[in-house]
Amino acid sequence: MSDAYIYDAVRSPRGKGRPDGSLHEVTSVALGKQMLNAIKDRSNLDGHAVEDVIWGNATQAFEQGGCLARTTVLASDLDERIPGLSINRFCASGMEAVNLAANQVKGGAGEAYIAGGVECMSRVQMGSDGAAVAVDPTVAMDSYFVPQGISADIIATQYGFSRDDVDAFAVESQKRAAQAWEDKRFAKSIVTIRDVNGLPILDHDEYIRPGTDMQALGSLKASFKDLGENMPGFDKVARIKYPHLERINHVHHAGNSSGIVDGAAAVLVGSKEFGEKYGLKPRARIRATAKIGTDPTIMLTGPVPATERILETSGMSISDIDLFEVNEAFSSVVLRFMQAFDVDHSKLNVNGGAIAMGHPLGASGAIIIGTLLDEMERQDKETGLATLCVASGMGAATIIERV
Secondary structure: OOOOEEEEEEEOOOEEOOOOOOOOOOOHHHHHHHHHHHHHHHOOOOOOOOOEEEEEOOOOOHHHOOOHHHHHHHHOOOOOOOOEEEEOOHHHHHHHHHHHHHHHHHOOOOOEEEEEEEEEOOOOOOOOOOOHHHHOHHHHOOOOOOOHHHHHHHHHHHHOOOHHHHHHHHHHHHHHHHHHHHOOOOOOOEOOEEOOOOOEEEOOOOOOOOOOOHHHHHOOOOOOHHHHHOOOOHHHHHHHHOOOOOOOOOOOOOOOEOOOEEEEEEEEEEOHHHHHHHOOOOOEEEEEEEEEEOOOOOOOOOHHHHHHHHHHHHOOOHHHOOEEEEOOOEHHHHHHHHHHHOOOHHHEOEOEOHHHHOOOOOOHHHHHHHHHHHHHHHHOOOEEEEEEEEOOOEEEEEEEEEO
16 A cells, blocks of 8 residues: 655634634635645646545535535636545544545555545534434434533543633643744644635634633633533433433533634645655655544543554554644543543643634644644654544544654
């Protein structure tokens, strides 16, 4: 099998996912188009240089419906002979797009792919696709479905994370993200988003709240307490599944959970021969990929078994990994990962994460791969692991090595 390399990675700034957010007037197609064009222009690719565009998004409805990947290709400067594949692994869609591209290259099914994803959460509301796992009682009841926020609180309860623990993690995420922007650590990858007239409308992550402190977070009400304890009473559903829990400790709120934002990201993945053909130097090799199903009620513990699997299949140990990116869906998700593997926080999410900068569902997996690669280069580190929790109880992971 051939090796698969990352030649470039770009992302948009993340705009607040509401009507007054800077990217609210930009459609998913228009946002994705700018990512594809950036990859093409930065690497001086000709029109039909890549085999396919694999594009993730989690809410595949309305303007994000149909085959959004193909629509985005047609809107871009890429050749119309390039097809497009839209995929949905919820929060891991962008990562799965990259992993699929890498495995296609490894298997000889084309020399290069553009992979990534998009989510315009201010325009297409999360959950508006009417996912059966949440709304079909024949599925929801048998799987003991609860909303993700309840799942995050179950993790905190099960593994002993207090309100102070999850708030302190969130404060540190904000601090690190603000420092990263001040140091221009994202400059290599950020693509300024422009309007239809070519005028710049956003060049930075606008969700960050750099002044966040423990006092500010301490004043926020737990977001999922009423859902759990009152109607519809999801805590009772969870305790049927986990009778050893006397009660659910509700500790998550808007300040220690990922932000709702608009954003997109793209990664250029190709073979050695592809790079030689276009005079491109590979930045990293995609060493291994993994995905796994997990308990659908607690739902968000996937990064732990996904990491266990990817380490096993690659013949590596956790000590072989220099840097980690674990998507900050909720504070307890990352705290559980660090607890499970005894990972020092100094090696993980060193530039902050989705709590500070937001989580554009279909793009986040590609974003954290690009962020991880940039940081590995900045610190001159060799090996990195990126992983995400996924709705309905799944996990995904990618290991990259610099070359």
